Each structure stands twice: as C-alpha cells, then as structure tokens.
Amino acid sequence: MNLQGALLSRSSAFALTLAAIVAQSPASAQENPGASAPAAAQASAGAADEGGDIVVTGSRVGRKGYDAPTPVNVVGDERLKQLAIDNVADALNQIPSFRPINTPASTFFRISGNIGARTLDLRGLGATRTLTLVDGRRFVPSSDDGTIDINGVPSMMVQRTEVVTGGASAAYGANAVSGVVNLILDTKLNGIKGNASYGISQRGDATSLFLGLAGGTDFAGGRGHIIAGVEYAEEGGIGPCEERGWCKRYVNYVPNPGYNTTTRRSTNGLPATLVLDGTSFVYNENGIVVGARKPNGTGGTITLGQQVLNTGATSLPNALRGKQFDSAGNLVPYQFGNYLSGILQQGADPTQPYALGLSPLPLMVPTKHFSSMAHADYELTDAITASVEFMYSKVVGGPTARSAPLDANVAININNPYVSDATRASVLASDPAITHLIVNSSSWALGSLAKAKSTVNTYRGAFALKGDLFDTWDWDAYYTYGRVTSRVSDDNNRLAEWNSALDVVSAPAGLAGIAPGTPICRTTLTNPTNGCIPINLFGFGNISQAAIDRYIVPEWQTRKFEQHAAAVNLRGSPFSTWAGEVKMAVGAEWRRDTAVGDADANTLAGRFIAANGSALPFTKTSVVEGYVEVAVPLLKDSPIGRSLDVDGAVRQTHYNPFGNATTWKLGAVYTPVEDITFRVTRSRDIRAPSARESSPNATTIQLPLPDPFVGGTSSQFVVTGGNPGLNLEKGDTFTAGVVFRxxxxxxxxxxxxxxxxxxxxxxxxxxxTAIANACKQKNLLCNLIQFNPNGSINTVFSNFQNLSKLHAEGFELVSDFRIPALGGDLNFQVNGNYVLDLSTTDATGVVTQLDNWTGNAGSVTNIQGVPRWKLDGVVTYARPSWSMTFHGRYIPRALLDPTKIGPEQDGYDINDPNSISENHIAARFYLDITGTIKVNESFEMFGTINNVFDKDPPGQLRLIGNPLHFDPIGRFFKVGVRTRW
Structure with a gap:
C-alpha cells in the first residue's frame, strides 16, 4: 500500500479510538519537564535550555521548539530519584511500552552468556528489534542475539533517556524496527554527586546495595570539561520456589484423566485440562515403577497411567502396581495423588521432596555489576571541539541452577544387582516374561544441575570531533570501539555416559580384576577397561561419590564480541521557504561487528546429555551506509494552521553478507491551533541477523522421521543451527498521533x-516434520527439502530461515501535569499502552496471539505475552525541603493460555480438547511510596516501600509465576542518601 492509501485507511479507526481514549484518560503530570514528558514539550524545553537547536532521537536534523513526527517519550533521571531506582533499565521496564524480557527476575530459568543482563524490548517484538544507543551512537552487543546489556552504562551518568516508539532505521540503521532507546549522558556535569542505598524484602532476601560517585569540572580556563563516574550494585536474589508461599502452591496444568482423547468426550464432567494447585511430577528418589518390558516387544511397554497404577485394568502385574523401590531395592507402596494423568498428579507421596523439576531453582538470580566511565571534551578552536570517552563494566550473574537429575522411563534390567532378590522373585512369579522394569527416578541427593555463573566484561572507547561550518551548518564525526568478553561456568552437568551407567549387571566369573557378583556396567562386559562406574538409582544418597565425580562435571563457554564504528554527520539549513528554514542532515557510517566463542571439550564433542553451552564459530558482519534527511516547513501562522512541517529521510545500506537495503521514512507535523498538534509517520525498517542466527554453526543429524511423501517413516538428515545465507528482516511502521498542550x-x-x-x-x-507437512499439504517451504530419487525426503533444513511475520498494533499514552498546591507542587505523570494486536505468523500460516496474555507455560523460557493494556502513574507532592511520591501500576485481567478456552469464554465446552478449568489471570495493582527529606542544598535522605500492600502474583499462574508482569519479591524496603556539591 502506498503512503496516501495507508494514511486514508488508518484515519477513521484512529480517530474513533483516539476519541475513546481521550474521553477516558485522566489528567496527569510530573514534577520535572525532563522526566517523562511528550516529545513536543521536551524539544521546547531542551532548545530553551541549550539556547539553540537540539537533535531529537529518531531524527538527524536539528530542531527547535516543534514536535518530532515520530513519537518520543523522554524518561529523565528525575524518575529514578522519585522512585529510588538505581538502574535506568529498571525504570524503563516500568513503562508500559516495554516488556522486561531479560532481568534478574526473568533469567533464573535460563543458562545464558549473560545471566545478570538487563535488556530492553519495545512493543513485545523482541529485544533484538529494539536499537539501544548511547548519545546517539551504537553500543557493543553482549550476547549471541546481539542484545545490549544496560548494566554496561553507569546509570549515575545518564541524564535522560529518549525512547522512540516507532521505526527509525532511516535515522540509525538496522534493528530499529520497534523503536530506539537513546541513553543521553550528562557530559556537562559540574561538581560532585554521590548516591548510596540499601534494600531488603520483608522476607529478608532480595537484598540490594548500590554505591555511586560522579563528578565533573572545567579545565584549561573553561575550554575543556571532564567528567567521571563509578557505580557498584549488588543484588542478593531470591532462593528456590519454596521461599514464597504463592510459588510453593505448585499450580500447574494436569490433563483430565477422565477425558477420552479418542472420542473427545469428558466422562467426569470436567474439561480436558485442569488447573490445580498442589501438583507434582511422578518421580521419586527411590524410583517409581511406571511400566514393564517383555522380550522382543511382546506385550509392549506398559506405561504410566491412571488405569495402570490405580485400577489395574491392564496387564501390569499386581506386584508392580503403585510401587516404588526403597533403598534396599525392595518394592514398597507409592502413595499417588488425585487426577493422576501421565506423570502429573495433584498431591504426592510423603517421601517425594518438593515439586520435583522446580527446586532448587532461584526465583531471582543474584547479580553484581561494576560500571565506570570518563569523558572529556576540549575546544581545539573556537569552532572545533574534540572529545574522548571510555567505559568499563563488569557484570556477574548467578549462580542460577536447574533441577536435580531426573531420569524418566529408565529401563532397569530385572537382573540388576541393585534390585533385591525378593523383588526379582515377586516380579517373575507374577509374569516370568518381564525382562525390564520401567522406572522414573530423581537423584535429589545430588542437588541441582547447571549451577551456572556468568562474568561479562565490557570495554568501550570513543573519539569524536564536532564543529560549526558557516553560519547555519554544523558537523560531527566519531569513532567507537567496543569489546565484550564473557565466560559462563557451569559446575554440574551430566555426561551422556550416565545413561550407560544405569544399565547394571553382576560381574561374571573370570572378569579380570573384578570379583564375581560385583555390580558393573553392562558395557564393561565387552570393554573391561572403559572405567564405567555403575549407578544405583534406588534410595536417597545411594549414588557413589566415584560415580558423581565421573559423570557430573563442569562445563564452560566463552564469548568475544567486538565492534568498530565510525560516522560523519553534517546538519544545516540550505535555504528557507516562506514558512521558515529548511533543515537538512546528511551522513555516512561504517561498522564492523565480529563474534567468536569457545566451549569445553565435552561440549564440543557432544558428550553431555544436554549441554548448556556451545561454541560460536567466528562471524563477521560489516556495513556501509549513507543517509539524507530533510525537514521542510510549509505553513507558519497561516489561516489554515499555525505550522505544518514535512520530514523525509532515506538511508542506503550495504551489509556484508546480507545484501543491500533501502530504508526510508516520511512524516508530517501539523499544528492547526496553538493547543493541539497532529503527527504522522510512515517508515520502512530492517533488522540484521544476529551472530547466533547467521553463524555457520549448523549441525546435521540423521533421524527417523515421518515422511508424508512416501508414507510411514524414513531416515532423514536434519540441519539445525545457524544460517549464513539469511536475509535482512523488513519492517513497515505507521504511526499517527496528537499532542495536547x-x-x-x-x-x-x-x-x-x-x-x-x-x-x-x-x-x-x-x-x-512441520516443514515436510507444510510442503505436502500446502505446497509451502518445499525449498527447504532435498528429495531422494524415489521421492522420499533426504535432507530438511530446519535451521534459521526468514520464515515468519510479526505484527504489533496499539496506542500509547504519555501525559504530565503540574499544579502549585499548599506551598509546593503537585505533579502527575501517566504512561499507558493499549495493545490491539501482538501476533506472530509462522511460515505454515499458524497465527499465535500474544496480546491479552499474562499467563505462563510453566517455565519462563516460554513467556511471551503482554496484557491488553497497562497503566503506570506517578504522583509527587514536592516542597522545598521534602517530597512524597506515589507510584502505581496496573496490569488488567488477561488470559492464562490463549490456545485454550475457559468457562468464562465464548465457545466453552468440556468436550472440546482445548477446554480448561480456568483460563484467566487476575488483575494486579502495585503501589510504591517514596519519601525524600532535603537536609540542606547538598544532602538528602530517602526511603521507599515497594509493593506496599505485599501483593503476591495471581494465584492462577503456573509454578514460578510470570516475572515479566508481576512482582515476585513482595513488600520491599529501601533507604539511602544522595549528595551533591
């Protein structure tokens, strides 16, 4: 659709929705125009303060006193002070347009290259599509996905953050698809300022310590200025699920055992999926018998189920029904819970520790970070200024962990010496054809696996020149270099040899060096020197220390990311129209990013059951691009309007190896009367593949998979991993808005x-399998399959491809209001976001809705949704010597699972396989209160209470909750001091 068509097609829907929002929106305000005001107010204030043109994020041209066509939300350091927030990322992630996808509270379930990272995700389209800048310049990535860790920039030195909530690739290049976050440093700081605070939850955990010091001064008679700052932050985290009452309720899905999946009928009046508390997995340290196997498959493998374990309506012998092993290898009763279905149940045997599969995972990982910077500028001449800058940070995240070792459906030979003679005799007496017992076991005595910790060091240096050229032109040029080195150390991971060590036999006579009857691995029979140490799964702590030392070993992963970037920009006014000066900016940029990583020998050789790390082959991406932007005033104090400005930009980009791209934007700002301004923008944006996606680190494995082209199963090669042949993602953004003053x-x-x-x-x-079915049934993705001459599948390419579509649509509200009252100022500010649609469409046409979804899938790795709408409000009453701030945020009622239908939804039917007993997550309102006392002009004290009403996450959330939207900490206290002189 062309620009004119797009504008016309959106105008009616926009006008109706805008009217509804305006009718319902409360007046709102703030104390400081620099804290969170609309772009128009910010541009005016900034120009007034600096006495000249400013460059608003999202544009390259200088502006003075009028709005940017693209929405810009400005979050100043005043918000951090009002709410006693130490990290700028935490302040930004409170804004409803952000989704806090990577924070210490949301990374506990992942082992990644940067466990303690804080990244920014605008519009829920992923952090890889949000471009993060520092003073308008790119920052070196800190992950395989190319995301930026905000911990690398000292929050003490950030004066304000400008957030462009729309595409800005024409101004800044790739990855500005959902928007730009520009951290603007206080490079003119004069004097010294310090900050110290300590916080702790009501339950004695989640501690936080912050220390920061910064200062700046002139030198060389005022021709130069230098600033420097350091900060240290330490967060204690939260322990396992059992540390919080809401988590140890163990809410989870349990398939209804009374639902017949064949007839699609419920036999007990309950829906297909039940949401229950007190759930557990059918595992035990002693080992639970869940089936039996006979030779040559005779009788099949009897698996766990309601009939097998409770009713006995199968061929499983009575001697095995509902039994577990004790530490001596004897069968004893296992107490099952209610609604036993598969490996899930409500309730558990008293000997079963916790909800196996969860503990001892931390609810919030501990983190530490140190960051520092120094910046100096010097007037070389009256027209040219040089500056240098250096940053260093160290971020330590973890330890985090995974659950204790869980072994499902382990085939224990009936002659295993750890099985008692009495048990063996009982089993064979009931059915002499049984050769193996199928057992679920948890090795709880070993503690957690993957006790991982990450250390990330970031270095960044910059050199820049800027100056004036003629009367109406200025220029700047810069070069930056950034390097990130990281290491993830994981103390405990299981080698694949563990599985061989579970198959234990008694040593026969004549085996060199081994006494007859000694438990040995079956593999030792044919390879007596293989060093295999047998594992006894039965009973707490019965796995020998020798076996633990052999099979549970450390692993590690390293990364090195480097970025070189250089740019030159020229801004000025080539001529004027009847309405004022035409603004113009031209520039060119060059950038090169490289990434490489290594891993331990066991990871490289594929010796782990499930490796947490990986190697990253060397990847290099280079880009050369040039842009031009023009802002043309068309009206000034006209009978048809106070002003009309049209802004256009185009950028030509050449990526090696991803090809060429042209990005552009076209926008307009129209002020019909002094009180109201309209703005609209249309843009084309791009995202470049990350190091992980474009890495040549592809793996080919051969698997037996369904083959719809010949029927049945065929042996196929499957390629997974990176793809150097990827193309640039392409985004199209339309924004339209109104500013009221x-x-x-x-x-x-x-x-x-x-x-x-x-x-x-x-x-x-x-x-x-999905690719094969799409090709056969829909004639889609056939280019990802190579066929054999007989028409069967030879190879399927399941690695990264340019396959999907994303869509984000909605409204954003930013408002502030200040009223003099009772000898002080009463300040209001409100940020809101209403999501009309957030969805993904895969290459087969399957649409996944992510809006109106605050539930979770049982683990944080699958949390993706956002609420339909979200509000964040701040009210401050400030007097010269003290102030009080009230901060509220509201998350409305939303869905637990968008793929299911609950009792309160249209179309609910207990016989529907997608029916569920509960499908809504309750709303939550959180209130924080901060008070500040100014002792004198140089010293103030503050205290804050977060989550004043100690609200738990909603009870319908599964297991570990959803820390992207709900507070896992509870009531939290913080005190601190600030000083400046």
Missing part, C-alpha cells in the same frame, strides 16, 4: 499515538 490548562501535556508495525521475513526455525 491546552493554553487554558497550564503545565499540562498529553500525547496519544497509534502505532502499527509489520515485520516480514522474521528469522525463525521450524521442525523438520
């Missing part, structure tokens, strides 16, 4: 903007 209501500002972001060719991967 009524003359009859002083100090009131409000902006409401509509956004519509579509991404084509989004990088994704599908399973080999």
């Amino acid at each position: 009524p003359s009859f209501l002083r100090n009131f500002n409000m902006s409401i903007d509509y956004y519509d972001i579509k991404v084509d060719g989004a990088i994704d991967s599908l399973t080999g």
Whole structure:
C-alpha cells in the first residue's frame, strides 16, 4: 500500500479510538519537564535550555521548539530519584511500552552468556528489534542475539533517556524496527554527586546495595570539561520456589484423566485440562515403577497411567502396581495423588521432596555489576571541539541452577544387582516374561544441575570531533570501539555416559580384576577397561561419590564480541521557504561487528546429555551506509494552521553478507491551533541477523522421521543451527498521533499515538516434520527439502530461515501535569499502552496471539505475552525541603493460555480438547511510596516501600509465576542518601 492509501485507511479507526481514549484518560503530570514528558514539550524545553537547536532521537536534523513526527517519550533521571531506582533499565521496564524480557527476575530459568543482563524490548517484538544507543551512537552487543546489556552504562551518568516508539532505521540503521532507546549522558556535569542505598524484602532476601560517585569540572580556563563516574550494585536474589508461599502452591496444568482423547468426550464432567494447585511430577528418589518390558516387544511397554497404577485394568502385574523401590531395592507402596494423568498428579507421596523439576531453582538470580566511565571534551578552536570517552563494566550473574537429575522411563534390567532378590522373585512369579522394569527416578541427593555463573566484561572507547561550518551548518564525526568478553561456568552437568551407567549387571566369573557378583556396567562386559562406574538409582544418597565425580562435571563457554564504528554527520539549513528554514542532515557510517566463542571439550564433542553451552564459530558482519534527511516547513501562522512541517529521510545500506537495503521514512507535523498538534509517520525498517542466527554453526543429524511423501517413516538428515545465507528482516511502521498542550490548562501535556508495525521475513526455525507437512499439504517451504530419487525426503533444513511475520498494533499514552498546591507542587505523570494486536505468523500460516496474555507455560523460557493494556502513574507532592511520591501500576485481567478456552469464554465446552478449568489471570495493582527529606542544598535522605500492600502474583499462574508482569519479591524496603556539591 502506498503512503496516501495507508494514511486514508488508518484515519477513521484512529480517530474513533483516539476519541475513546481521550474521553477516558485522566489528567496527569510530573514534577520535572525532563522526566517523562511528550516529545513536543521536551524539544521546547531542551532548545530553551541549550539556547539553540537540539537533535531529537529518531531524527538527524536539528530542531527547535516543534514536535518530532515520530513519537518520543523522554524518561529523565528525575524518575529514578522519585522512585529510588538505581538502574535506568529498571525504570524503563516500568513503562508500559516495554516488556522486561531479560532481568534478574526473568533469567533464573535460563543458562545464558549473560545471566545478570538487563535488556530492553519495545512493543513485545523482541529485544533484538529494539536499537539501544548511547548519545546517539551504537553500543557493543553482549550476547549471541546481539542484545545490549544496560548494566554496561553507569546509570549515575545518564541524564535522560529518549525512547522512540516507532521505526527509525532511516535515522540509525538496522534493528530499529520497534523503536530506539537513546541513553543521553550528562557530559556537562559540574561538581560532585554521590548516591548510596540499601534494600531488603520483608522476607529478608532480595537484598540490594548500590554505591555511586560522579563528578565533573572545567579545565584549561573553561575550554575543556571532564567528567567521571563509578557505580557498584549488588543484588542478593531470591532462593528456590519454596521461599514464597504463592510459588510453593505448585499450580500447574494436569490433563483430565477422565477425558477420552479418542472420542473427545469428558466422562467426569470436567474439561480436558485442569488447573490445580498442589501438583507434582511422578518421580521419586527411590524410583517409581511406571511400566514393564517383555522380550522382543511382546506385550509392549506398559506405561504410566491412571488405569495402570490405580485400577489395574491392564496387564501390569499386581506386584508392580503403585510401587516404588526403597533403598534396599525392595518394592514398597507409592502413595499417588488425585487426577493422576501421565506423570502429573495433584498431591504426592510423603517421601517425594518438593515439586520435583522446580527446586532448587532461584526465583531471582543474584547479580553484581561494576560500571565506570570518563569523558572529556576540549575546544581545539573556537569552532572545533574534540572529545574522548571510555567505559568499563563488569557484570556477574548467578549462580542460577536447574533441577536435580531426573531420569524418566529408565529401563532397569530385572537382573540388576541393585534390585533385591525378593523383588526379582515377586516380579517373575507374577509374569516370568518381564525382562525390564520401567522406572522414573530423581537423584535429589545430588542437588541441582547447571549451577551456572556468568562474568561479562565490557570495554568501550570513543573519539569524536564536532564543529560549526558557516553560519547555519554544523558537523560531527566519531569513532567507537567496543569489546565484550564473557565466560559462563557451569559446575554440574551430566555426561551422556550416565545413561550407560544405569544399565547394571553382576560381574561374571573370570572378569579380570573384578570379583564375581560385583555390580558393573553392562558395557564393561565387552570393554573391561572403559572405567564405567555403575549407578544405583534406588534410595536417597545411594549414588557413589566415584560415580558423581565421573559423570557430573563442569562445563564452560566463552564469548568475544567486538565492534568498530565510525560516522560523519553534517546538519544545516540550505535555504528557507516562506514558512521558515529548511533543515537538512546528511551522513555516512561504517561498522564492523565480529563474534567468536569457545566451549569445553565435552561440549564440543557432544558428550553431555544436554549441554548448556556451545561454541560460536567466528562471524563477521560489516556495513556501509549513507543517509539524507530533510525537514521542510510549509505553513507558519497561516489561516489554515499555525505550522505544518514535512520530514523525509532515506538511508542506503550495504551489509556484508546480507545484501543491500533501502530504508526510508516520511512524516508530517501539523499544528492547526496553538493547543493541539497532529503527527504522522510512515517508515520502512530492517533488522540484521544476529551472530547466533547467521553463524555457520549448523549441525546435521540423521533421524527417523515421518515422511508424508512416501508414507510411514524414513531416515532423514536434519540441519539445525545457524544460517549464513539469511536475509535482512523488513519492517513497515505507521504511526499517527496528537499532542495536547491546552493554553487554558497550564503545565499540562498529553500525547496519544497509534502505532502499527509489520515485520516480514522474521528469522525463525521450524521442525523438520512441520516443514515436510507444510510442503505436502500446502505446497509451502518445499525449498527447504532435498528429495531422494524415489521421492522420499533426504535432507530438511530446519535451521534459521526468514520464515515468519510479526505484527504489533496499539496506542500509547504519555501525559504530565503540574499544579502549585499548599506551598509546593503537585505533579502527575501517566504512561499507558493499549495493545490491539501482538501476533506472530509462522511460515505454515499458524497465527499465535500474544496480546491479552499474562499467563505462563510453566517455565519462563516460554513467556511471551503482554496484557491488553497497562497503566503506570506517578504522583509527587514536592516542597522545598521534602517530597512524597506515589507510584502505581496496573496490569488488567488477561488470559492464562490463549490456545485454550475457559468457562468464562465464548465457545466453552468440556468436550472440546482445548477446554480448561480456568483460563484467566487476575488483575494486579502495585503501589510504591517514596519519601525524600532535603537536609540542606547538598544532602538528602530517602526511603521507599515497594509493593506496599505485599501483593503476591495471581494465584492462577503456573509454578514460578510470570516475572515479566508481576512482582515476585513482595513488600520491599529501601533507604539511602544522595549528595551533591
């Protein structure tokens, strides 16, 4: 669709929704115009403060006193002070347009290269599509996905953050698909400032310590200025699930055992899926018998189920039904819970520790970070200024962990010497054909696996020049170099040899060096020197220390990311129209990013049951690009409007190896009367593949898979992993909004903007089976399959491809209001976001809705959704010597699982396989209160209480909750001091 068509097609829907929002929106405000005001107010304030043009994020041209066509939300350091927040990422992640996908509270379930990272995700389209800048310049990535860890920038030195909530690739290049976050440093700091705080939860954990010091001064008679700052932060984290009452309820899905999946009928009046508390997995340290096996498959493998274990309506012998082993290898009763279905149940045997599969995972990982920077600028001449800058940070995340070792469906030979003679005789007496017992076991005595810790060091240096050229032109040029080195150390991971060590036999006579009857691995019979140490799964602590030392070993992963970037920009006014000066900016940029990583020998050789790390082959991406942007005023104090400005930009980009791209934007700002401004922008944006996606680190394995082209199963080669042949993702963004600054209501500002972001060719991967079915049934993705001459599948490419589509659509509200009251100021500010649609469409046409979804899939790795709408409000009453701030945020009622239908939804039917007993997550309102006392002009004290009402996450959330939207800590206290002189 062309620009004119897009504008016309959106206008009616936008006008109706805008009217509804305005009718319902409360007046709102803030204390400081620099804290969170609309872009218009910020541009005006900034220009006034600096006495000249400013460059608003999202544009390269200088502006003075009028709005940017793309929505810009400015979050100043005043918000951090008002709410006693130490990290700028934490402040930004409170804004409803962000989804806090990577924080210490949301990374506990992952082993990654940067466990303690804080990244930013605008619009829920993923952190890889949000471009993070520092003073308008790129920052070196700290992960395989190319994301930026905000911990690498000292929050003490950030003066404000400008957030562009729309595409900005024409201004800044790739990855600005959902928006840009520009951290603007206080490079003009004069004097010294310090900050110290300590916090702790009501339950004595989640401690936080922050220490920061920064200062700046002139030198060389005022021709130069230098600043420096350091900060240290330490967060204690939260222990395992059992540390919180809401978590140890163990809420989870349990398939209804009374639902017949063949007839699709419920036999007990309950839906297909039950949401129950007190759930557990059918595992035990002693080993639970869940089936038996006969020779040559006779009688099949009897598996765990309601009939097998409770009713006995199968061929499983009575001697095995509902039994577990004790530490001596004897069969004893296992107490099953209610609604036993598969390996899930409500309740558990008293000997079963916790909800196996969870503990001892931390609910919030401990983190530490140190960051520092120094910046100096010097006037070389009256027209040219040089600057140098250096940053260093160290971030330590963890330890985090995974559950104790769980072994499902282990085939224990009936002649295993750890099985008692009495048990063996009983089993064979009931059915002499049984050769193996199928057992579920948990080795709880070994503690958690994957006790991982990451250390990330970031170095960044910059050199820049800027100056004036003629009367109406200025220029700048810079070079930056960044390097990140990281290491993940994992103390405990199981080698695949563990599985061989579970198959234990008694040593026969004549085996050199081994007494007859000694328990040995079956593999030792044919290879007596293989060093295999047998494992006794039965009973707490019966696995020998020698076996633990052999099979549970450390692993590690390292990474090195480097970035070189250089740019030159020229801004000025080539001529004027009847309405004012035409603004123009031209520039060119060059950038090279490299990534490489190594791993331990066991990981490289594939010797782990499930490796947590990986190697990263060397990848290099280089880009050369140039841009031009022009802002043309068309109206000024006209009978048809106070002003009309049109802004256009185009950028030509050449990526090696991803090809060429042209990005562009076209926008307009129209002020019909002084009190109201309209703005609209249309843009084309791109995202470049990350190191993980474009890595040549592809793996080919041969698997027996369904082959729809010949029927049955065929042996197929499946390629997974990276793909150097990827293309750039392409995004199309449309925004339209209105800014209110009524003359009859002083100090009131409000902006409401509509956004519509579509991404084509989004990088994704599908399973080999999904690709084969799509080709056969829909004639899709056939290019990802290589066939044999007989028409069967030879190879399927299941690695990263440009396969999917993404869509984000909604409205954003930003508002502030200040009223003099009772000898002070009463300040309001409100940020809101309403999501019309957030969805993904894969290459087979399957649409996944992510909006109106605050539930979780049982683990944080699958949490992706956002609420339908979200509000964040701050109210501050400030007097010269003290202030009080009240911060509230609201998450409305939303879905637990968008793929299911609950009792309160249309179409609910207990016979529907997608029916569920509960499918809503309750709403939550959180209130934080902060008080500040100014002792004198140089010293102030503050205290804060977060989550004043000690609200737990909603009870419908599964297992570990959803820390992306709900607070896992509970009531939290913090005290601190600030000083400046």
